[in-house]
Amino acid sequence: MCEQKEETKELLTQAFTASLIRFAVISFLVLMCFWAFAPFLPILMWAMVLAIALYPARRWLEFKLNWSASKVSTLIVLVGVLLIGVPTTMVANSFATKTLDAYEDYQQGALVIPAPKASVEDWPLVGEDVYDAWSEASTDMSSFIDKRQPQLKAASSWLVSAAGGAASNVFFMIGAIIVAGIMLAWAEPATKSMRKIFTSFSDEAKGPELHNLTTATIRQVAIGVIGIAFLTAMTFGATVALAGVPAAALFTVIALLFAIMQLPVTLIAIVTTAILWSIEGNSTLHNGIFTVLMIAASLVDNVLKPMILGRGLEVPMPVVLIGAIGGMMSGGILGMFVGAAFLTAGYQVFMKWVDSESDKKLPQDSKESKDNDLANSKAQPTE
Numbered sequence: 001m002c003e004q005k006e007e008t009k010e011l012l013t014q015a016f017t018a019s020l021i022r023f024a025v026i027s028f029l030v031l032m033c034f035w036a037f038a039p040f041l042p043i044l045m046w047a048m049v050l051a052i053a054l055y056p057a058r059r060w061l062e063f064k065l066n067w068s069a070s071k072v073s074t075l076i077v078l079v080g081v082l083l084i085g086v087p088t089t090m091v092a093n094s095f096a097t098k099t100l101d102a103y104e105d106y107q108q109g110a111l112v113i114p115a116p117k118a119s120v121e122d123w124p125l126v127g128e129d130v131y132d133a134w135s136e137a138s139t140d141m142s143s144f145i146d147k148r149q150p151q152l153k154a155a156s157s158w159l160v161s162a163a164g165g166a167a168s169n170v171f172f173m174i175g176a177i178i179v180a181g182i183m184l185a186w187a188e189p190a191t192k193s194m195r196k197i198f199t200s201f202s203d204e205a206k207g208p209e210l211h212n213l214t215t216a217t218i219r220q221v222a223i224g225v226i227g228i229a230f231l232t233a234m235t236f237g238a239t240v241a242l243a244g245v246p247a248a249a250l251f252t253v254i255a256l257l258f259a260i261m262q263l264p265v266t267l268i269a270i271v272t273t274a275i276l277w278s279i280e281g282n283s284t285l286h287n288g289i290f291t292v293l294m295i296a297a298s299l300v301d302n303v304l305k306p307m308i309l310g311r312g313l314e315v316p317m318p319v320v321l322i323g324a325i326g327g328m329m330s331g332g333i334l335g336m337f338v339g340a341a342f343l344t345a346g347y348q349v350f351m352k353w354v355d356s357e358s359d360k361k362l363p364q365d366s367k368e369s370k371d372n373d374l375a376n377s378k379a380q381p382t383e
Contacts, residue, residue: 042331043172045338047179050080051187052215053222058184070185077181081174094241094249113137117278206356210349217345225320225340228304229259236265236297243290244279245272259301260324260340269298319347 054076061072115138121131137144183190198214199207237252245251251272255265273291276282320340327339 042335042338043176043179045342046172046176047183049218049222049226049338049341050176050180051183052218053227054080054180054184055187055219058187069187073181073184076184077178080177080181098247098249114280115139117280120274120278210352213348213352214345217348218341221320221341221344226260228301229256231304232256232259232265232298232301235300236269236294239290239293239297240272243272243276243286243294244282245275255298257328265298265301266295269294319344 058069058072058076061067061075062069065072067075113134116131116134120134121127133144195208195211198211201207202210233252233256236255237248240251241248251268255268258265258268272294276290276294277287320343323340323343325339326343327335329335331338
């Protein structure tokens with residue numbers, strides 16, 4: 001008896017040691033794989049969002065042009081770089097150049113601010129304060145800087161950092177478009193692999209269903225929320241730049257943030273309109289035309305959103321908002337896109353799992369309820 005206990009103890013010790021060694025080796029391999037893969041994770045996540053969103057377009061072009069998947073994917077990459085990369089490069093380059101130039105002028109004491117119009121003082125709530133500060137800056141820049149040096153130093157440092165981040169985001173986006181093209185060329189094998197992964201975590205019935213749900217959610221968010229926000233911001237930014245409003249690139253970035261977070265871009269249009277009318281030398285006709293155009297450009301998302309989001313999935317906007325803000329805090333502007341897409345997909349998959357588990361328990365609960373009703377009916381005395 002004692003010998004059997006000793007043998008059992010020795011076998012358990014050997015099995016535990018072997019399992020511990022396997023776990024340590026697997027953990028080490030996973031850690032090293034993540035260490036090597038981590039630098040490429042953001043660009044691959046963003047490329048995956050683009051590839052999922054553009055896959056229907058690839059299939060349509062493949063059918064219409066009768067080209068191979070690789071040729072159509074190459075065409076999509078070229079068009080994407082031209083339509084997305086070029087405008088983004090122009091906006092980011094303008095933002096970075098003007099920010100760095102202003103910072104250099106500030107450092108050298110050569111920053112010149114034009115005098116404000118008298119109408120600025122009539123702005124509601126902040127008109128008098130803005131007019132006083134603006135007038136002081138235009139007449140005596142050195143005194144204005146000396147009084148507010150800590151605040152201006154912090155603001156200028158943030159702007160320089162934002163300008164550098166904007167330049168890196170441009171290269172990041174162009175790289176993501178190229179990687180997305182590669183993913184599009186190999187979309188069918190990748191789809192089979194992802195479906196196998198989902199099946200391995202669930203079963204043969206739920207795996208394909210969860211895979212389709214995740215893909216559809218990411219595509220819906222990418223096109224219905226992110227795409228519309230990007231189009232609205234680019235349209236609004238181009239209108240502001242043509243109107244001659246200073247810092248058009250900065251207003252474009254702010255408009256993009258507002259559109260992603262489902263806030264009215266018209267608020268930014270009101271600010272740019274006020275700045276436009278305060279600029280000297282513009283005619284009333286010029287200001288009137290571009291006021292209408294800027295207001296109209298800020299309402300682009302209100303026109304497109306019902307048409308796009310009205311089809312397919314209903315995307316919960318609070319989840320999109322949390323994903324956008326969290327992604328922006330973690331990964332900047334482009335992280336905002338990825339966070340919104342993947343958090344919404346995760347939410348949809350989680351709710352699908354909750355619904356399936358509830359459906360499993362429903363027949364059993366119904367049976368128990370019927371048994372209880374039958375027992376109660378038998379327990380009631382008959383008259």
